[in-house]
Amino acid sequence: MLGELNETQINNLLVSHAIGRIGFTDSKQPYIVPVTYAFDGKSIIGQMRPGMKLDVMRKNPKVCFQVDMILNMANWQSVLIKGDFKELKGKAADDARKLLFDRVMPLTTSSTVHAHEHKTESTINDSNRIKPIMYQIKIKEKTGRFEKQ
Numbered sequence: 001m002l003g004e005l006n007e008t009q010i011n012n013l014l015v016s017h018a019i020g021r022i023g024f025t026d027s028k029q030p031y032i033v034p035v036t037y038a039f040d041g042k043s044i045i046g047q048m049r050p051g052m053k054l055d056v057m058r059k060n061p062k063v064c065f066q067v068d069m070i071l072n073m074a075n076w077q078s079v080l081i082k083g084d085f086k087e088l089k090g091k092a093a094d095d096a097r098k099l100l101f102d103r104v105m106p107l108t109t110s111s112t113v114h115a116h117e118h119k120t121e122s123t124i125n126d127s128n129r130i131k132p133i134m135y136q137i138k139i140k141e142k143t144g145r146f147e148k149q
Contacts, residue, residue: 005144010079013067013144014039018104020067022046022137024085026056037065038103044081044137045096047130054087054133061085065137074149082141093134100134 005013023032033053038045044065048054057063061084068078088096 001149002145002147005077005079005146007142009077009146010142010144011039011041013069013077013079014044017067017069020044020065023064023066024053024057024062025060027060031056032066036100036104038100040099043139044083045100046135046137047097047100048133048135049131050133057085057135058087063137074147077144077146079142079144081137081139083137083139086136086138088134088136096134096136097130 018036018038019034020037021032022035023030025031031053035046035048063083063085065081065083066078068076070076
């Protein structure tokens with residue numbers, strides 16, 4: 001059976017995942033890249049480094065965002081968001097980073113791993129997890145579809 005997800009089902013899928021794909025274009029070439037994210041109920045929150053992706057979205061903030069859950073070819077859910085990219089600064093960026101890290105960082109290490117079990121002289125370097133640019137995708141439209149057998 002094919003169908004459309006309702007608002008609650010869409011929000012449940014968004015809040016229960018941490019990896020999605022952001023689509024954007026420079027008007028010549030479309031791009032789609034995987035990103036980690038958090039859903040705050042109104043927008044998608046993420047982080048990035050300076051580069052082509054940021055340059056393109058600064059010039060054309062119209063983006064789409066997609067998340068899916070695929071069990072198999074006959075059992076899946078997918079959400080598509082249309083919205084506007086917005087770079088965050090100051091307190092808004094700090095609040096967004098806290099939300100993102102509170103949602104995503106617990107997923108990066110298994111709960112069965114304990115720091116005291118690792119005997120090493122060096123410390124873990126988390127600098128690659130922290131990217132300087134915080135952003136949000138202000139949601140204008142959300143749609144969702146599913147197939148269930």
